[in-house]
Amino acid sequence: MELALFNTLTRSKDPFKPIAPPKVGLYTCGPTVYNYLHVGNYRTYVFEDVLRRTLEFLGFDVLHVMNITDVGHLTSQADEGEDKMEVGAAREGKTAWEIADFYTKTFVEDSKLLNLIPPKVLCKATDHVPEQIDLVKRLEAKGFTYSTSDGVYFDTSKFPAYGKLVSSEHTFISFVGGLKAGARVEVNPEKRNPTDFALWKFSPKGTKRQMEWPSPWGVGFPGWHIECSAMAMKYLGETFDIHCGGVDHIPIHHTNEIAQTEGATGKPFAKWWMHGEFLLMNNAKMAKSAGGFIRLQDLQEKGYDPLDYRYLCFQAHYRKQLDFSLAALDAAKSGLKSLRDRAQLIARESKPARTKDVEALLDRFKEAISDDLNMPQALSVVSEAVKKLPAEGQHAFLLEADKVLGLRLIPEGAQELAPEVVKLLNERLSARKNKDFAAADALRKMLADKGILIEDTKDGQRWKRK
Ligand code: AMP
Ligand code: ZN
Numbered sequence: 327m328e329l330a331l332f333n334t335l336t337r338s339k340d341p342f343k344p345i346a347p348p349k350v351g352l353y354t355c356g357p358t359v360y361n362y363l364h365v366g367n368y369r370t371y372v373f374e375d376v377l378r379r380t381l382e383f384l385g386f387d388v389l390h391v392m393n394i395t396d397v398g399h400l401t402s403q404a405d406e407g408e409d410k411m412e413v414g415a416a417r418e419g420k421t422a423w424e425i426a427d428f429y430t431k432t433f434v435e436d437s438k439l440l441n442l443i444p445p446k447v448l449c450k451a452t453d454h455v456p457e458q459i460d461l462v463k464r465l466e467a468k469g470f471t472y473s474t475s476d477g478v479y480f481d482t483s484k485f486p487a488y489g490k491l492v493s494s495e496h497t498f499i500s501f502v503g504g505l506k507a508g509a510r511v512e513v514n515p516e517k518r519n520p521t522d523f524a525l526w527k528f529s530p531k532g533t534k535r536q537m538e539w540p541s542p543w544g545v546g547f548p549g550w551h552i553e554c555s556a557m558a559m560k561y562l563g564e565t566f567d568i569h570c571g572g573v574d575h576i577p578i579h580h581t582n583e584i585a586q587t588e589g590a591t592g593k594p595f596a597k598w599w600m601h602g603e604f605l606l607m608n609n610a611k612m613a614k615s616a617g618g619f620i621r622l623q624d625l626q627e628k629g630y631d632p633l634d635y636r637y638l639c640f641q642a643h644y645r646k647q648l649d650f651s652l653a654a655l656d657a658a659k660s661g662l663k664s665l666r667d668r669a670q671l672i673a674r675e676s677k678p679a680r681t682k683d684v685e686a687l688l689d690r691f692k693e694a695i696s697d698d699l700n701m702p703q704a705l706s707v708v709s710e711a712v713k714k715l716p717a718e719g720q721h722a723f724l725l726e727a728d729k730v731l732g733l734r735l736i737p738e739g740a741q742e743l744a745p746e747v748v749k750l751l752n753e754r755l756s757a758r759k760n761k762d763f764a765a766a767d768a769l770r771k772m773l774a775d776k777g778i779l780i781e782d783t784k785d786g787q788r789w790k791r792k
Contacts, residue, residue, distance in 0.1 A: 327689070329384055329696045331377075331568075332645060334576060334599040337493055339698050344567045345597065350386045351566030352378060353558045353596065354445070355575060358395040359429035360414035364619035365635055365650065366605035366612030368440060370572040372636055373602035373644040373699070375442040377570065379730045380695045391561045392445035394433075396426035396452050397537045398527070399550040403578055405477070405524040406514065409547070412536060422536040426452070436622045439632035441732040447561050451553035455539045458548040458556045462525045462541075464590040474516035477527040478543050483519050485585045491599060492577045523582050524549035551582040555595075559587065569596035573603055574611075602644045612650065625655070633733055634659040640701040640731070662733060668712055669724050669735035678722035687711045691727055704730070737790055747776055754780065755787055 329342040344350045354374045357363055381388050401407035414425040430450075437444065451458075462478060465471050470484050482488045528546040529535045538545050558566065564587075571580060580599060587595040604611045612619055622632050638658035642648040687707060694703035708731070711723045721736070728735045743751075754769035770780050773789070781788045 327693055327696050329380070330698055331598060331600060332698050333597075334491055334493075334601050340598075342598070344386065345565065348385060348387045350381050350388045350568065351562035352381070352388050352390045353554070353562055353566065353569045354390065354392045355554060355569075355571040355579065356392040356394050356448070357429075357433055358399040358410050359426050359433060360399075360410040361429060361614055362621045362623075363433060363436065364612055364614060364621055365625070366607075366619070367572075368436065368622065368635070369605040369639050369648065370570075370602040371437065371442055372440060372639040374570050375440075375732065376640075376644070376695075376699055376701060376730065377568070377600065378443055379732060380699055383730050384692070384696070389447075389562065390443075390445040391447040391449065391558065393554055393557050394426075394430050394448060394450045395550065395553065396430070396450050397422075398451060398548045398553065400527075404514065405479075405527070405549060409535070409537070415536065426450075436632070439622060439626075440636050441633060441734060443732075449557045449561065451548065451557075452537065454553060454557050454560065455548060457560055458552045459526075459539075459541050461552060461556045461559075461586070461590060462543075462548075465525065465586060468589065470586070470589045471525060472518065473543060474514070475528075476514075476516070476530075477524045477546065477549070479517060479522045480525055480582070480586055480589070481518055482521040482523070482585060485589050487588070488521065488585050489577075489581055491581050491584060523551060523578075525552050525586065551579055552586060554579070555583050555587040555590075558583075558595075559591075564591045564595075565593050566596055568598040568600060570600045570602070573601045576601055603647045605650050606647050607650045609649075620650070628652075630655060630659060631662075634662055637662040637733060640705055643702060644699055665708070665712070666733070666735055668720070669728075670737065672717045672721045672724070673736045676717035676721045678725055679718035680722045681719055683715060684711075684719045684722050687715065687723055688726055691723075691730075695730055743778075744776075747773065747778055750776070751778075751787070751789060758782070758787065 330339045331342045332339045354371075357367060378388055378390055397409065397411055399410045401410055401413060409422075411422040411425055414429070415422040418425060420428070462471065465480065466478075470480055471478050472481055473479070526541055526543055526546055526548060528544045529538045535547065538547055558569070569580070584595050606612065607618065607620070622635070625635060626632065634655060635658070638655055639648070641654070641658065687710065691704055691707045694700045694707055697703065704727075708724075708727055711727075712720055715723060724735050750769055750773050754766050754773070757763075757765040757769060773780055774792075777792045778789050779792055781790070
């Protein structure tokens with residue numbers, strides 16, 4: 327069975343062939359760390375996590391790189407307005423560096439709660455300013471750039487394939503189309519073409535920015551798009567396999583990344599471009615600017631597990647919009663709870679056995695994820711496995727499927743308890759049976775020292791790792 331992935335560039339679901347199998351280079355655009363992320367952002371990161379897990383499940387060796395945008399993303403898409411980091415700093419009375427540090431940490435913490443596998447390289451724009459300057463120099467040497475009073479710009483008319491990622495279905499968010507029609511944003515009169523974008527912005531005269539660097543063109547800071555090109559090339563090479571983001575990145579950010587990278591190298595940048603659709607709330611894209619956005623912490627305060635949200639994301643294909651509501655989250659929560667209760671019961675009571683029936687269902691699970699990450703279909707195979715297989719088979723199936731689902735269905739290492747831990751657990755069981763609570767408590771402490779936490783429930787003694 328072949329993995330097929332939808333490629334925004336070819337507008338079709340194509341058989342996936344990496345450049346140098348089994349290695350796969352994967353670049354996913356990371357967050358701008360000026361505020362908390364909302365669950366809409368995390369829908370995109372969950373989709374990318376499923377992609378990475380699927381590739382690894384199918385035997386690929388994935389080098390996953392993600393950037394952290396900690397400078398240069400301006401409040402307007404037209405390279406105007408303030409730097410989002412400085413806006414965050416003014417809002418909270420902190421420095422831009424403190425803001426970046428704080429929201430990078432909250433992103434990393436949230437990612438753990440969602441069980442997102444950490445990228446192998448998590449790289450900050452501010453740590454790669456020399457690489458960005460070098461890339462602008464390369465573009466300058468090839469005649470793609472010009473200077474205005476506020477920065478160095480990329481001349482999009484010099485790159486004939488400009489906008490090749492954008493198709494008519496993206497026109498509802500099409501910056502390119504909007505600007506050509508002159509409708510969406512004010513056009514900087516110094517730009518040669520409305521679609522030209524900043525590679526380097528000068529610090530405004532007479533002001534000292536918190537984040538600024540010297541460059542051959544003057545003191546300033548990099549434009550937003552250049553960081554991804556510079557860092558992707560540094561860690562993955564000039565041409566690599568897959569580049570991802572949310573659909574809003576198609577018309578501007580990714581379009582500009584392609585223009586500046588392919589302009590500089592003369593080679594294709596990423597072979598596959600994959601984009602996750604929006605999470606909607608009240609029929610509109612969930613967005614920080616629209617107010618009313620929901621953070622993961624808001625859900626936790628309401629008593630949800632972040633993995634309830636992860637499970638909700640699997641209810642729709644990643645290329646379809648998904649409506650967020652608490653009713654939908656409640657349904658996801660109860661679906662996940664029944665699956666998890668079942669998984670934990672069979673993990674306690676059975677050893678996994680990979681029978682022919684298990685293999686057949688795992689093949690169908692693989693078929694679903696190989697069909698452009700069809701998670702709704704994959705979940706329906708999971709339901710079938712839970713209905714049809716005996717406990718040992720379910721155990722084996724769920725252990726495998728959860729490598730992609732990432733729902734922590736079976737307590738980690740359920741099968742790998744050290745013999746001395748098993749002995750202590752059994753001793754505690756008998757101590758409780760004999761109502762020797764002092765001994766049971768002492769055993770609880772000994773187990774805690776070994777990283778095993780005990781909970782006494784009406785169904786008996788349960789354990790989990792710390
Ligand atoms: P940003 O920090 O704005 O660059 O956004 C981080 C990621 O979240 C990007 O890949 C965006 O495309 C994605 N994103 C933003 N809003 C949504 C949404 N409502 N639904 C899904 N993804 C989103
Ligand atoms: Zn990017």
